[in-house]
Amino acid sequence: MRKTNDSNGAESRKRRRESVSNGEEGSDPARQEGHRVPSTAKRPALEPKHAKSTITARMPTSIITARMPTKLLTTNWSVGSKRLLNRRNVQQLKRAFVQLGGPKRDLEEHHLKVLCTGAQVHRMMKQLGSQDGTKQAGGMPDFTIWPDVNGREQLELLAGQHRVRALEEWVKEADLGEEELWWPCKFYDKGKLA
Structure with missing residues (x-):
């Protein structure tokens, strides 16, 4: 038997x-019969550029895009978890900055994503409306005076931590001034996140 x-x-x-x-x-x-049998078929790997954090995948439309000093941003999130910083990505970006003569910040897909409140943006725009020369050449508002208007609390950086770190290292190695530590940011209202 x-x-x-x-x-x-x-x-x-x-x-x-x-x-x-x-x-x-x-x-x-x-x-x-429902038994698990290993497959010999290859499964496509999820590419990092298609992987999104839970928060950024369900983002509503942004309130505004403005120039923002990177020192006013933090990678510490109040909700959810972010990707770990990948040194290889930072080094690749920094090499690209060197080869291109600086970061290409003007492309919309390169803009950072930042979390704030609608009230903070409203106060900023009200303040900027009363000043002359608040827009840079591209017509984008300059939020350099953000701490004077909204306090010194840093804003949550939802997407772009590798760009920020590469920018900081590039500026330091190129011996440039702190005025180069800025990036266009898309501002999202944390009150409208689901």
Whole structure:
């Protein structure tokens, strides 16, 4: 009787191998009975550029895009968790900054994502409306005076921590001034996050 079981087991394994090699992965008896059978098919890897944090994946539209000093941003989140800083990504970005003669901040897909309140942006715009020369050449508001208007609490940086770190290192190595430590930011209202 033992011999019968062994031959049945061998036949089952043979059928399973044949079904997988013929591309019939779900047709063998073990799979039909709900047993887990390792697949030989390769699964596509999730590319980091397509992976989004839970928060940034469900972001509403931004309130405004403005020039913001990076020293006013923090990577510490009040809700959720961020990706760990990848030194290789930072080094690649820094090399790109060197090769291109500086960061390409003007492209919208390179803008940082920042979390704030609608009231903070409203106060900023009200303050800027009463001043002359508040817009830089691209027509983007300059939020350099943010701490004077809204206090010194740093804003949550939701996307772009590698760009910020690469910028800081590039500015230091190129011996540039602190005035280069800025980036266009898209501001999102934390009260409108689901």
